[in-house]
Amino acid sequence: MTAAPHTVPALELAGLRKSFGQLEIIRGVDLAVPTGERHAVIGPNGAGKSTLFHLISGHYRPNAGSIRLRGEEIGGLAPERINRRGLSRSFQVTNVFPQLSVWENVRCATLWGLGYRYSFWRNVERLADARARTEEILTQINLLDRWRTPAGVLTYAEQRALEIGLTIAGDADILLLDEPTAGMSHAETERVVDLIRRVSENRTLMMIEHDMGVVFDLADRISVLVYGEVIASDSPARIKANAAVQQAYLGTEAA
Amino acid sequence: MLEIVLISTLNGILYGMLLFLMASGLTVIFSMMGVLNFAHASFYMLGAFFGFEISRHVGFWPGLVVAPFAVALIGMAVERYGLRQVHKHGHVAELLFTFGLTFVIQEVVQMIWGKLPVDYRVPPSLDFPAFTIFATNYPAFKMFELLTSIAIFAALLLIVKRTRVGLVVQAALSHPEMVGMLGHNVGRVFMLVFGVGAGLAAVAGVIAGPALVTQANMAASLGPILFVIVVVGGLGSLSGAFVASLLIGLVQTFAVAINLSMSDIFGGTPLAGVMSVWFSDIWSVTVAQIAPILPYLLLVMILIFRPRGLMGNRES
Amino acid sequence: MQRPGPPARSGFLASYGVWIVVAAVLLALPQVFSSGLAISTMCLMGVMIIFALSYNMLLGQTGLLSFGHAVFFGLGGFLTAHAMNAVRAAHAPLPLEVFPLVGGATGLIFGIIFGAVSTRRAGTTFAMITLGIGELVASSSLILRSIFGGEEGISVDRTRVLHLFGLNFGPQIQVYYLIAAWCFVSAAAMYALTRTPFGRICNAVRDNPQRAAFIGYSTTRVRFIAFSLAGLFAGIAGGLAAVNFEIVTSSQMGAGQSGTVVLMTFIGGVGNFAGPIVGAILVTYLQVMLSDITGAWQLYFGLLFIGVVMFAPDGIAGLVARQQAVWQAGRLHRVLPYYALALAPGLVALAGLSLAIEMTYQLTVNGPEGPAMRFLYMPLSAASPLPWILATVMFVAGTWLFVRAMRLAINAYGEAIANSRGRA
Numbered sequence: 001m002t003a004a005p006h007t008v009p010a011l012e013l014a015g016l017r018k019s020f021g022q023l024e025i026i027r028g029v030d031l032a033v034p035t036g037e038r039h040a041v042i043g044p045n046g047a048g049k050s051t052l053f054h055l056i057s058g059h060y061r062p063n064a065g066s067i068r069l070r071g072e073e074i075g076g077l078a079p080e081r082i083n084r085r086g087l088s089r090s091f092q093v094t095n096v097f098p099q100l101s102v103w104e105n106v107r108c109a110t111l112w113g114l115g116y117r118y119s120f121w122r123n124v125e126r127l128a129d130a131r132a133r134t135e136e137i138l139t140q141i142n143l144l145d146r147w148r149t150p151a152g153v154l155t156y157a158e159q160r161a162l163e164i165g166l167t168i169a170g171d172a173d174i175l176l177l178d179e180p181t182a183g184m185s186h187a188e189t190e191r192v193v194d195l196i197r198r199v200s201e202n203r204t205l206m207m208i209e210h211d212m213g214v215v216f217d218l219a220d221r222i223s224v225l226v227y228g229e230v231i232a233s234d235s236p237a238r239i240k241a242n243a244a245v246q247q248a249y250l251g252t253e254a255a
Numbered sequence: 256m257l258e259i260v261l262i263s264t265l266n267g268i269l270y271g272m273l274l275f276l277m278a279s280g281l282t283v284i285f286s287m288m289g290v291l292n293f294a295h296a297s298f299y300m301l302g303a304f305f306g307f308e309i310s311r312h313v314g315f316w317p318g319l320v321v322a323p324f325a326v327a328l329i330g331m332a333v334e335r336y337g338l339r340q341v342h343k344h345g346h347v348a349e350l351l352f353t354f355g356l357t358f359v360i361q362e363v364v365q366m367i368w369g370k371l372p373v374d375y376r377v378p379p380s381l382d383f384p385a386f387t388i389f390a391t392n393y394p395a396f397k398m399f400e401l402l403t404s405i406a407i408f409a410a411l412l413l414i415v416k417r418t419r420v421g422l423v424v425q426a427a428l429s430h431p432e433m434v435g436m437l438g439h440n441v442g443r444v445f446m447l448v449f450g451v452g453a454g455l456a457a458v459a460g461v462i463a464g465p466a467l468v469t470q471a472n473m474a475a476s477l478g479p480i481l482f483v484i485v486v487v488g489g490l491g492s493l494s495g496a497f498v499a500s501l502l503i504g505l506v507q508t509f510a511v512a513i514n515l516s517m518s519d520i521f522g523g524t525p526l527a528g529v530m531s532v533w534f535s536d537i538w539s540v541t542v543a544q545i546a547p548i549l550p551y552l553l554l555v556m557i558l559i560f561r562p563r564g565l566m567g568n569r570e571s
Numbered sequence: 572m573q574r575p576g577p578p579a580r581s582g583f584l585a586s587y588g589v590w591i592v593v594a595a596v597l598l599a600l601p602q603v604f605s606s607g608l609a610i611s612t613m614c615l616m617g618v619m620i621i622f623a624l625s626y627n628m629l630l631g632q633t634g635l636l637s638f639g640h641a642v643f644f645g646l647g648g649f650l651t652a653h654a655m656n657a658v659r660a661a662h663a664p665l666p667l668e669v670f671p672l673v674g675g676a677t678g679l680i681f682g683i684i685f686g687a688v689s690t691r692r693a694g695t696t697f698a699m700i701t702l703g704i705g706e707l708v709a710s711s712s713l714i715l716r717s718i719f720g721g722e723e724g725i726s727v728d729r730t731r732v733l734h735l736f737g738l739n740f741g742p743q744i745q746v747y748y749l750i751a752a753w754c755f756v757s758a759a760a761m762y763a764l765t766r767t768p769f770g771r772i773c774n775a776v777r778d779n780p781q782r783a784a785f786i787g788y789s790t791t792r793v794r795f796i797a798f799s800l801a802g803l804f805a806g807i808a809g810g811l812a813a814v815n816f817e818i819v820t821s822s823q824m825g826a827g828q829s830g831t832v833v834l835m836t837f838i839g840g841v842g843n844f845a846g847p848i849v850g851a852i853l854v855t856y857l858q859v860m861l862s863d864i865t866g867a868w869q870l871y872f873g874l875l876f877i878g879v880v881m882f883a884p885d886g887i888a889g890l891v892a893r894q895q896a897v898w899q900a901g902r903l904h905r906v907l908p909y910y911a912l913a914l915a916p917g918l919v920a921l922a923g924l925s926l927a928i929e930m931t932y933q934l935t936v937n938g939p940e941g942p943a944m945r946f947l948y949m950p951l952s953a954a955s956p957l958p959w960i961l962a963t964v965m966f967v968a969g970t971w972l973f974v975r976a977m978r979l980a981i982n983a984y985g986e987a988i989a990n991s992r993g994r995a
Binding site for chain 3: 078080099100111112121128135138170
Binding site for chain 2: 630634636638688689691692696698699703704705706707710711715716718826830834837867869870872873874876877880881884928931932936
């Protein structure tokens with residue numbers, strides 16, 4: 001690595017491309033997210049936002065370009081390897097362990113980070129650090145009193161909270177949140193925004209969000225993705241003023 | 256030598272086409288419903304036994320038409336009243352349901368027709384040699400089997416390319432996750448496809464029955480080979496199933512024709528003594544004797560070197 | 572205030588009470604059921620319990636449907652048999668008690684080998700691969716005669732190895748205690764395994780493999796370890812079977828045996844640790860008893876299995892576990908009458924179906940003996956129309972009433988649960 005550590009971005013995408021058959025969804029994305037930044041990705045439906053997250057998190061393999069995590073190339077690695085390097089993500093469609101209890105869901109997510117790996121000789125109930133961490137996460141996402149409940153029967157908002165809980169339970173310091181407030185009421189959204197603000201302290205955050213209120217409230221910087229390309233990446237105030245963005249994306253809403 | 260090659264090639268293609276008659280139904284059903292029908296070979300067996308029973312009373316030709324229809328009806332009933340109920344419990348339950356069905360069908364067949372092979376004869380109208388190569392008669396019935404399976408293959412291609420149901424099937428093959436969105440009639444299409452798949456397997460049974468052995472264990476011995484085909488070809492790939500069917504048909508037919516063992520090859524060499532000790536049983540086993548395990552060896556090889564299967568493009 | 576979360580340390584009785592009871596029952600069983608048939612049946616049950624529990628490590632815990640699990644059972648049995656014969660020939664001082672370990676080691680090694688190939692895929696493909704491996708091993712065993720003994724299999728004499736504490740394992744009762752001890756240890760080990768980080772991650776992979784990868788776990792690795800460990804315990808079961816029967820044949824690792832363990836485990840219930848135990852006991856009992864009563868017993872089996880898959884996918888243990896909620900709510904008396912109401916027509920329908928099956932059997936398989944037969948001690952002729960009409964009426968009417976009664980029962984159950992929730 002040539003760059004000095006403090007200037008290496010937490011996440012850096014260069015010339016990233018992904019196509020499915022003839023259809024190119026991500027058409028050369030360059031983006032750098034510095035450590036500690038709260039970065040929002042916005043854009044119209046079908047712009048490729050979720051595909052971008054799938055590429056970064058290892059769900060898809062890029063066709064070209066590079067993805068660097070703290071300067072190290074991770075493009076094409078398996079999801080678990082990327083996760084072990086400190087990047088964790090949530091899903092747009094709730095993606096929890098439905099038959100496991102809320103407690104078990106979160107505890108499973110803490111295990112790798114605490115170094116228990118595939119241990120089949122320790123009693124899981126006696127792992128004090130996993131217990132403490134699980135309790136801490138459940139307190140943060142406000143699900144402590146639901147610890148016994150199977151995740152599959154939680155309410156939608158509770159499942160969304162658990163989704164975030166699973167994402168932050170490991171020791172990842174780069175979080176990717178895919179539409180964390182989708183489908184939520186106003187009050188619920190406020191609670192989630194509050195939660196995101198708390199959990200993203202001392203971490204790098206990248207999030208896809210449609211609710212502009214949330215975006216302008218939380219983000220330090222905003223990237224606008226349109227047809228697989230980043231057309232602007234700037235501070236919220238300047239994004240608002242950006243003519244290209246207004247035309248391509250905010251145009252209809254601003255009018 | 257040339258004689259063996261020619262006859263084996265013909266027989267191999269024939270066996271491969273019969274396998275494909277079954278594997279195609281299996282593949283289409285899998286693509287559309289996401290369930291691998293474990294009982295598919297049981298429908299093949301039912302076809303053979305129905306064909307046999309009908310041929311005893313009214314002759315082979317009515318059986319060729321009636322038996323597949325009867326099996327198709329059974330298949331549709333299985334889909335409508337069995338699989339569809341189990342669907343809500345997930346794919347594992349669906350697979351287990353069809354697995355249980357193989358038990359029941361096998362037991363019922365055994366109960367009605369017994370465990371011993373039945374005397375399912377080649378119809379007299381086709382009981383003559385079609386042609387003779389190097390003093391070997393090639394039976395007309397085998398030519399008929401080959402032509403029938405090719406004709407059905409062609410008809411299926413036409414149906415898939417030209418009809419509405421065919422369109423749904425094509426959509427299912429290329430975008431399996433989309434099928435659910437095709438509209439409210441999808442249930443009926445599933446039932447129809449399941450029935451047609453079962454019927455195709457039954458056709459294979461009716462025409463293969465007289466040439467091979469019609470007996471209550473025929474499903475249990477053929478079923479695993481079918482599943483090897485769909486995995487080797489790539490689960491959900493019709494062209495993969497076609498290639499794998501022919502491949503396995505040819506490999507097995509040729510293996511059966513080769514009466515060669517390691518002792519024949521290395522018998523005269525100085526290594527013979529050491530090798531016969533080290534390889535013990537394998538030393539004198541002929542290629543023909545290992546023919547039954549070749550499909551499974553092929554499966555393991557494919558999994559090691561090309562886990563997606565020959566033509567597979569989707570990870571399950 | 573009590574802290575949330577499962578208790579870190581429970582009292583001695585809460586942790587080990589069940590196991591003490593199990594041990595006591597295992598010790599006492601031969602006193603209660605002391606006939607020769609009972610003892611040998613219980614020996615078989617013990618072996619099958621280990622086998623079914625090992626299978627459930629795959630199906631129930633990790634969500635892997637294998638159709639070739641008997642491979643490890645059979646290979647474990649063969650290697651144990653060869654080890655016994657070798658030890659006997661060499662006069663090596665190795666007591667019989669430790670031989671199941673040979674089976675376990677064999678199962679583990681082959682679990683690692685076959686697991687490396689099969690666990691790269693999951694779901695339906697995995698199921699088909701295990702089926703293929705099962706066929707591969709079963710067919711190869713018929714070729715490799717010096718290892719697998721061909722059709723006759725490999726025989727052993729369990730009394731001809733070192734005797735410890737004066738036990739020569741001639742009497743079946745001594746074998747019972749050997750199997751019971753191994754069954755206890757294996758079950759305890761497999762239970763403990765469910766309570767480790769690995770055990771919980773297996774559940775996570777079963778529930779949602781995609782998400783498991785995104786919390787840092789390689790699903791392939793998890794499946795691979797589960798597959799290998801399941802092979803280990805299946806191998807122990809196979810080793811015990813070799814000791815028990817004093818013969819191992821290649822049919823013990825064939826598709827039939829692999830199918831039996833699927834049936835057992837699923838009928839017992841995959842979602843509950845005790846499920847496979849219940850299934851192994853019930854299915855073994857039915858195999859022994861039904862095969863005496865009727866020649867069509869495998870058909871009943873298949874039908875029972877399909878019935879469980881369709882209507883009780885949690886298996887018997889799942890059905891019982893559901894009643895626990897009603898019982899805890901103190902409302903079991905509200906639902907029990909409905910169950911009784913459903914049971915009566917259910918039995919009638921079953922009798923009708925069974926009558927039809929038995930008459931068919933009489934006409935076909937027993938054809939040479941003529942149509943005269945007995946059904947539930949009643950003499951009748953399978954060739955006359957009356958019993959056929961009776962069977963049809965019993966089956967159709969019984970099923971119709973059963974379905975209606977079950978609807979009522981399900982409603983009553985739902986109400987009982989809803990009421991208890993409302994009260995809480």
